[in-house]
Amino acid sequence: MTKLPDIFLIFYRLFLSSATKKRFERIIVSLAIISFLLHLGLIAAAELGWLSSGQQQGKFLSNPIGAIYTPFSFILVYEVYLLVYYLPKSISIYIGKQYEIITLIVIRRIFKDLANLDLSTNWFEAKYDLQFTYDIVATVVLFFLIFLFYKVNTTRIFPDYNPNIDSEREKDFFVQLKKILSGILVPVFLGLAIYSFGNWLFNNMISVDQMVGTVTDVNEVFFDDFFTILILTDVLLLLVSLFHTDQFRKVIRNSGFIISTILIKLSFGAEGLLNIALILSAVLFGLAIVWIHNKYEASNL
Numbered sequence: 001m002t003k004l005p006d007i008f009l010i011f012y013r014l015f016l017s018s019a020t021k022k023r024f025e026r027i028i029v030s031l032a033i034i035s036f037l038l039h040l041g042l043i044a045a046a047e048l049g050w051l052s053s054g055q056q057q058g059k060f061l062s063n064p065i066g067a068i069y070t071p072f073s074f075i076l077v078y079e080v081y082l083l084v085y086y087l088p089k090s091i092s093i094y095i096g097k098q099y100e101i102i103t104l105i106v107i108r109r110i111f112k113d114l115a116n117l118d119l120s121t122n123w124f125e126a127k128y129d130l131q132f133t134y135d136i137v138a139t140v141v142l143f144f145l146i147f148l149f150y151k152v153n154t155t156r157i158f159p160d161y162n163p164n165i166d167s168e169r170e171k172d173f174f175v176q177l178k179k180i181l182s183g184i185l186v187p188v189f190l191g192l193a194i195y196s197f198g199n200w201l202f203n204n205m206i207s208v209d210q211m212v213g214t215v216t217d218v219n220e221v222f223f224d225d226f227f228t229i230l231i232l233t234d235v236l237l238l239l240v241s242l243f244h245t246d247q248f249r250k251v252i253r254n255s256g257f258i259i260s261t262i263l264i265k266l267s268f269g270a271e272g273l274l275n276i277a278l279i280l281s282a283v284l285f286g287l288a289i290v291w292i293h294n295k296y297e298a299s300n301l
Helices: 002-016 017-049 055-060 064-086 090-116 127-152 166-204 208-213 214-242 248-267 270-298
Strands: none
Touching: 002 166, 017 064, 017 090, 064 090, 064 166, 090 127, 090 214, 090 248, 090 270, 166 214, 214 248, 248 270
């Protein structure tokens, strides 16, 4: 009889192999192109008067630039897959992918805001204009912070949820654990995506423009739950790592990653400047924790 951990290892080999990654990449690119063309088609139909739309939905269907928002949603799906893919391979990339995902969410929001900009002298009084300004500045800062995060880790492949493991047996156990967690995350995220999309589709079957106008709702629900699951995963990895080390710097570093992920999750419940402040704080905190940890290691304290 196949044991439950073995089943998830099968999931890992089936869904997270290099060959599957390449196939999934091609599928996502194809879907992104198709969705972009479909969104442009809906905009054309709205321009021809074939669709009736409310004020907010109408803006989303009136500007072709807004159509860029849709393929970016599929790019985000691929980033979620990459995050799970790299979990057993490199914790530094796994954490970095979290930062990349939230940055892409900000960039995608920029394209949505472009369709709602009010080009007037009251720029700093209009909601969408202000959000666009915040997002533009935040994107540049986030891009630079992520660069620094990877640069800090270039000399240290980060199996450091797996710190100072002395025996090969313990090392193999930790790698197997991360593979099992990845195998669990695949069906969990797939189920979450199907549920979120199905629930949104069921509640918005009245009109096409209503579905397009409320597309942000399903993304907010999905990514809010998504980062909740990541927090639980990080906590489990932290607790298991305590079997192998009690070094203060490593406990703080691993705990810091959890705090960073929590800050990202909190950002989904905030708007405007507070949303941007939470996102930047999450990445800054993660970067600072890693930099201080590496200084500890270099000084052999």
